[in-house]
Amino acid sequence: MxxxxxxxxxxxxGSRWYDAEAGPLVRPYALTGGRTKPGPSNxxxxxxxxxxxxxxxxxxxxxxxxGPEHRSLLALCRAETQxxxxxxxxxxxPVGVVRVLLGDLLEAGFVRVSRPxxxxxxxxxxxxxxxxxxxxxx
Numbered sequence: 001m002x003x004x005x006x007x008x009x010x011x012x013x014g015s016r017w018y019d020a021e022a023g024p025l026v027r028p029y030a031l032t033g034g035r036t037k038p039g040p041s042n043x044x045x046x047x048x049x050x051x052x053x054x055x056x057x058x059x060x061x062x063x064x065x066x067g068p069e070h071r072s073l074l075a076l077c078r079a080e081t082q083x084x085x086x087x088x089x090x091x092x093x094p095v096g097v098v099r100v101l102l103g104d105l106l107e108a109g110f111v112r113v114s115r116p117x118x119x120x121x122x123x124x125x126x127x128x129x130x131x132x133x134x135x136x137x138x
Contacts, residue, residue, distance in 0.1 A: 053078050
């Protein structure tokens with residue numbers, strides 16, 4: 001394990017928490033505190049649900065009290081609106097972990113999530129064909 005001049009262990013290549021070929025050795029359950037579901041409300045995040053940072057979290061929640069993974073997701077969402085799948089890829093975290101962390105952020109009021117339209121609420125294919133035919137007739 002690498003140590004700095006004070007003897008404090010340092011993360012990174014060569015430390016016991018990182019393997020050059022395997023990558024980080026922290027298990028997903030360690031990042032979520034052993035939780036597998038996003039918060040007490042058990043909200044379900046679709047892979048294509050869009051996540052937006054809420055610039056004014058209710059109750060004056062402190063971002064500094066969040067863990068590093070939570071702050072990383074917030075930073076990615078501040079750059080641009082992203083889907084759950086994109087956040088997982090960009091943060092290099094499993095989707096299950098991202099869903100749990102997003103549940104924490106949602107409950108604390110740091111993010112807003114727009115869910116995709118359920119298939120039952122989409123327009124009928126017949127209507128869409130009539131619209132296309134009408135546009136072609138113009």
